[in-house]
Amino acid sequence: MIKKDLSVDFLGVHFENPFLLSSSPVGNCYEMCAKAFDEGWAGVAFKTIGPKHFKVDEVSPRFDELTKEGTPFVGFKNMEQIAEHPLEQNLHDLKKLKENYPTKIIIASIMGTNEQDWEELAQLVTEAKADMIEMNLSCPQMTSHDMGSDVGTNPELVKKYCAAVRRGSDLPILAKMTPNITDMVPAAKASMDGGADGIATINTVKSIANLDIDRKTALPTVDGKGSVSGFSGKAVKPIALRFIQQLREAAGMEQLPISGIGGIETWQDAAEFLLLGATTLQVTTSVMQYGYRIVEDMKNGLMHYMEEQGIDHLSEIIGAANKSIVPVDSLNRDYKVYPKIDWDKCIGCGRCYISCFDGAHQAIQWNEEARRPTVDIDKCVGCHLCNLVCPVGAISTGEVVMKPGREGNPEDIKIESPRLTHF
Amino acid sequence: MTKKYETEAPGYTMTTVMEEAARCLLCHDAPCSKACPADTDPARFIRSVRFNNVKGAAETIRENNALGAICARVCPTEKYCELACSRTGIDCPIDIGGIQRYVTDFEQAAKMDILKQGKSNGKHIAIVGSGPAGLQVATTMLTKGYAVDIYEKNEKAGGYLTYGIPEYRLPNDIVEYEIKRIINLGANIHYNTTVGDDIMMDDLKANNDAVVVAVGASESKVLPMFADNENVETAVGFLARVKEAKGNITDLPENAVVIGGGDVAMDVATTLRRLDVKNVTDMAYEEFDEFKASKKELKGTREAGVTIVDGYVPTAVNGNEVTFKHRHIDSEMTIKSNKIILAVGQRVNAANLNITIDKHEEVPYAGYGTADPKVFVTGDIAQGDKTVVWAVRKGKEVAEQIDKMIMGSTKEADLVGGNE
Numbered sequence: 039m040i041k042k043d044l045s046v047d048f049l050g051v052h053f054e055n056p057f058l059l060s061s062s063p064v065g066n067c068y069e070m071c072a073k074a075f076d077e078g079w080a081g082v083a084f085k086t087i088g089p090k091h092f093k094v095d096e097v098s099p100r101f102d103e104l105t106k107e108g109t110p111f112v113g114f115k116n117m118e119q120i121a122e123h124p125l126e127q128n129l130h131d132l133k134k135l136k137e138n139y140p141t142k143i144i145i146a147s148i149m150g151t152n153e154q155d156w157e158e159l160a161q162l163v164t165e166a167k168a169d170m171i172e173m174n175l176s177c178p179q180m181t182s183h184d185m186g187s188d189v190g191t192n193p194e195l196v197k198k199y200c201a202a203v204r205r206g207s208d209l210p211i212l213a214k215m216t217p218n219i220t221d222m223v224p225a226a227k228a229s230m231d232g233g234a235d236g237i238a239t240i241n242t243v244k245s246i247a248n249l250d251i252d253r254k255t256a257l258p259t260v261d262g263k264g265s266v267s268g269f270s271g272k273a274v275k276p277i278a279l280r281f282i283q284q285l286r287e288a289a290g291m292e293q294l295p296i297s298g299i300g301g302i303e304t305w306q307d308a309a310e311f312l313l314l315g316a317t318t319l320q321v322t323t324s325v326m327q328y329g330y331r332i333v334e335d336m337k338n339g340l341m342h343y344m345e346e347q348g349i350d351h352l353s354e355i356i357g358a359a360n361k362s363i364v365p366v367d368s369l370n371r372d373y374k375v376y377p378k379i380d381w382d383k384c385i386g387c388g389r390c391y392i393s394c395f396d397g398a399h400q401a402i403q404w405n406e407e408a409r410r411p412t413v414d415i416d417k418c419v420g421c422h423l424c425n426l427v428c429p430v431g432a433i434s435t436g437e438v439v440m441k442p443g444r445e446g447n448p449e450d451i452k453i454e455s456p457r458l459t460h461f
Numbered sequence: 462m463t464k465k466y467e468t469e470a471p472g473y474t475m476t477t478v479m480e481e482a483a484r485c486l487l488c489h490d491a492p493c494s495k496a497c498p499a500d501t502d503p504a505r506f507i508r509s510v511r512f513n514n515v516k517g518a519a520e521t522i523r524e525n526n527a528l529g530a531i532c533a534r535v536c537p538t539e540k541y542c543e544l545a546c547s548r549t550g551i552d553c554p555i556d557i558g559g560i561q562r563y564v565t566d567f568e569q570a571a572k573m574d575i576l577k578q579g580k581s582n583g584k585h586i587a588i589v590g591s592g593p594a595g596l597q598v599a600t601t602m603l604t605k606g607y608a609v610d611i612y613e614k615n616e617k618a619g620g621y622l623t624y625g626i627p628e629y630r631l632p633n634d635i636v637e638y639e640i641k642r643i644i645n646l647g648a649n650i651h652y653n654t655t656v657g658d659d660i661m662m663d664d665l666k667a668n669n670d671a672v673v674v675a676v677g678a679s680e681s682k683v684l685p686m687f688a689d690n691e692n693v694e695t696a697v698g699f700l701a702r703v704k705e706a707k708g709n710i711t712d713l714p715e716n717a718v719v720i721g722g723g724d725v726a727m728d729v730a731t732t733l734r735r736l737d738v739k740n741v742t743d744m745a746y747e748e749f750d751e752f753k754a755s756k757k758e759l760k761g762t763r764e765a766g767v768t769i770v771d772g773y774v775p776t777a778v779n780g781n782e783v784t785f786k787h788r789h790i791d792s793e794m795t796i797k798s799n800k801i802i803l804a805v806g807q808r809v810n811a812a813n814l815n816i817t818i819d820k821h822e823e824v825p826y827a828g829y830g831t832a833d834p835k836v837f838v839t840g841d842i843a844q845g846d847k848t849v850v851w852a853v854r855k856g857k858e859v860a861e862q863i864d865k866m867i868m869g870s871t872k873e874a875d876l877v878g879g880n881e
């Protein structure tokens with residue numbers, strides 16, 4: 039079995055690998071975290087701890103899933119708030135975890151309703167020997183408007199509460215941001231101005247995943263009614279990646295320390311977050327679906343990736359993709375690349391023909407006798423929809439041509455990935 | 462003409478393997494893994510495939526099974542992992558063998574070298590026979606740091622992998638890759654060397670810390686009535702001949718009768734059909750409800766166009782005319798054919814090896830020891846199933862036992878100060 043050093047240093051804290059449970063039911067008590075540590079997780083952002091006076095009262099049932107054809111959990115909707123366990127219990131668990139797992143990293147996620155709450159909670163979790171604090175400024179389904187994503191979208195409040203936590207603790211502070219915002223930069227900047235050291239993102243996306251079309255309300259239905267609430271899992275990964283890239287693009291934030299969250303399930307997802315600048319990675323939904331064991335393949339797969347890339351430390355790739363992701367107006371628009379159809383692989387289903395006709399530029403000619411497609415290069419715009427719909431990978435990128443009147447050598451244009459993708 | 466003989470059924474692609482892996486229920490305490498005789502851990506490697514970690518999947522397979530690419534193709538999965546699969550409660554089991562084949566093909570394509578030779582511990586072992594059992598013993602011992610010499614009677618290594626299982630089920634390239642890995646790991650194979658004839662057990666014992674006998678059942682049984690009949694050939698003799706010639710053999714009959722109802726008989730009958738022998742009749746002792754051959758093999762044989770007659774035993778032979786009688790009903794038939802191939806079982810040849818083999822063609826006791834504390838048995842001649850995956854299991858187990866014996870005693874010796 040391959041062995042590589044997966045450790046990362048983040049906000050002055052050493053993590054044996056970048057994989058952490060994100061704050062949610064997957065890290066809700068001592069036994070859960072202990073089992074997760076035993077199975078290889080480097081740490082936990084413990085389930086968000088609220089002030090004593092805030093009473094959590096949950097609904098039942100509280101989850102829904104988005105499916106597509108046969109695939110479950112494309113996305114996951116939840117209506118949970120913060121920790122249900124009493125404050126003393128949570129603090130006790132944090133302490134015991136640190137005592138029994140001194141090399142694992144305990145991040146205390148906290149949430150208050152006012153400055154005093156935030157400051158007090160910061161003190162309490164610092165006394166409980168947490169390694170780091172994560173401020174939950176982002177839960178979209180709190181029953182109080184003084185809490186959660188209503189706070190996270192308001193930079194002034196964000197700054198104020200970060201300053202309060204800074205007063206209460208000298209631990210590193212992560213501000214956990216909500217994606218329910220057009221531009222995350224002002225809120226992130228406000229948190230850093232207030233005293234936070236880094237950003238954790240994303241929390242869940244406000245959503246309605248499905249309706250009960252007979253009862254005529256959102257799922258899950260609670261005594262005949264539903265609500266807008268947070269969406270997570272694979273479907274939100276693109277949203278998370280986009281926010282992380284945009285944070286690292288903002289002036290002055292090129293080196294922003296980030297804990298990446300949102301739809302991480304495989305080592306490839308992990309690599310993507312790292313390449314965009316996340317140093318640690320947090321996971322909930324895929325653990326809820328499959329269990330802590332998924333960390334085994336994330337760690338092992340990442341080691342193989344490091345081997346392929348010829349690197350010894352993950353720090354060598356953190357943020358490595360930021361610079362090559364550019365504004366759309368900076369992309370090379372001087373060429374197009376035609377699809378290449380391999381008739382030996384083609385099984386004659388005609389899906390490329392349908393999609394090109396109905397969704398692109400009517401550029402695929404269909405030979406009814408032979409049941410084989412050919413590309414009409416006069417009509418083809420090189421969009422590669424056909425490539426994506428072909429079920430057997432018979433369509434790939436083919437000839438590159440310069441658009442009429444444009445300069446450039448087609449051979450210098452990079453079109454294919456060096457990865458072994460069609461084995 | 463040999464294309465049909467040489468062509469293996471197509472395997473999964475990156476897309477289709479994911480579709481199959483997506484059917485897996487990722488069970489808790491997975492029954493499939495418990496049912497694999499060699500602990501290849503299918504639940505673990507399917508999960509790796511599912512989470513896009515094909516390299517990790519390859520590590521799981523290779524570290525548990527030195528012949529992972531071969532087992533992927535020849536395991537009677539219906540009796541082991543797939544029999545246990547929970548997915549059967551919904552429709553049909555996960556195609557574990559198919560996924561394993563994809564992963565090991567990927568391992569080959571990505572040129573992965575997963576196993577590493579252990580740091581030398583100064584100990585030597587000799588293995589008699591380079592079939593799957595001998596190869597697995599060699600692998601486990603090499604990873605533990607032993608020096609390994611294998612003595613093989615034939616010109617090539619692999620036992621029935623090389624000389625038995627037909628090309629369309631197990632391409633020789635695959636067998637060669639797997640053996641190459643083990644040679645690269647440090648195995649020293651002495652070809653064309655029959656132990657008990659070219660070299661004696663006493664020599665091996667004198668020069669090694671342990672000797673493992675893994676000679677398999679390499680000879681065909683012949684029913685007395687067929688002895689010295691020029692129309693008769695043995696199954697393993699025929700299969701070896703065809704495999705070596707890659708199907709290019711010239712003396713094919715126009716029609717043939719195969720006698721036997723096990724996998725070997727199915728292989729012979731199917732091979733004949735794939736070589737375009739027009740009429741092939743298989744006469745089986747067992748009736749279909751007690752059939753020995755695997756369902757997969759039986760299906761393949763039927764699809765190849767072989768006529769299979771169940772429940773008959775040969776009672777008389779006259780040149781190329783054989784008379785069969787049904788075991789239970791009053792029925793008799795006589796078949797005249799150009800060729801009669803006997804697939805009625807294999808026997809062990811343990812000449813001068815000083816081990817006892819009983820009428821079941823194995824040692825008359827469970828386990829791997831022998832009367833001589835330095836000599837062990839494994840593979841088909843040890844008790845347990847006679848399959849490749851069991852040969853792997855028995856190879857792993859005997860290797861652990863020998864390691865315990867040698868290193869255990871070394872440790873004790875160290876405690877009392879050693880003897881050097």
Ligand SMILES: Cc1cc2nc3c(=O)[nH]c(=O)nc-3n(C[C@H](O)[C@H](O)[C@H](O)COP(=O)(O)OP(=O)(O)OC[C@H]3O[C@@H](n4cnc5c(N)ncnc54)[C@H](O)[C@@H]3O)c2cc1C
Pocket residue numbers: 535536537589590591592593594595612613614615618619620621622625626627654655656657675676677678679697700724725728810839840841842847848849850852
């Ligand atoms: C036609 C056929 C098809 C089969 N199909 C399948 C299948 O699909 N799936 C499956 O799981 N199993 C199958 N089997 C069974 C499987 O091949 C055996 O269980 C397995 O090969 C046993 O391994 P082994 O190492 O004990 O012995 P063998 O494979 O028999 O190898 C023994 C080796 O020892 C060598 N040897 C013998 N005597 C000496 C000596 N005195 N000195 C030196 N070398 C010696 C032999 O030359 C041979 O190379 C099949 C068997 C046959 C014959």
Ligand SMILES: Cc1cc2nc3c(=O)[nH]c(=O)nc-3n(C[C@H](O)[C@H](O)[C@H](O)COP(=O)(O)O)c2cc1C
Pocket residue numbers: 060061062063085086114116117118119120121147174177214240241242269270271272274299300301302320321322323324
């Ligand atoms: C059931 C559930 C409960 C959650 N509870 C919290 C919480 O208490 N505090 C918090 O900061 N985030 C909470 N989250 C958000 C997750 O920590 C995470 O940010 C989000 O789910 C995206 O990651 P994922 O796609 O890996 O699930 C919760 C998510 C889910 C699904």
Ligand code: SF4
Pocket residue numbers: none
């Ligand atoms: S998952 Fe467990 S706690 Fe939740 S409803 Fe089912 S049995 Fe109850």
Ligand code: SF4
Pocket residue numbers: 379383384385386387388389390391410411427428429430431432433
């Ligand atoms: S989608 Fe692919 S397989 Fe189907 S017709 Fe087009 S090229 Fe052939």
Ligand code: SF4
Pocket residue numbers: 484485486487488491492493494503504507545546547548555557
């Ligand atoms: S028993 Fe079947 S469904 Fe369950 S883990 Fe094994 S292969 Fe998958």
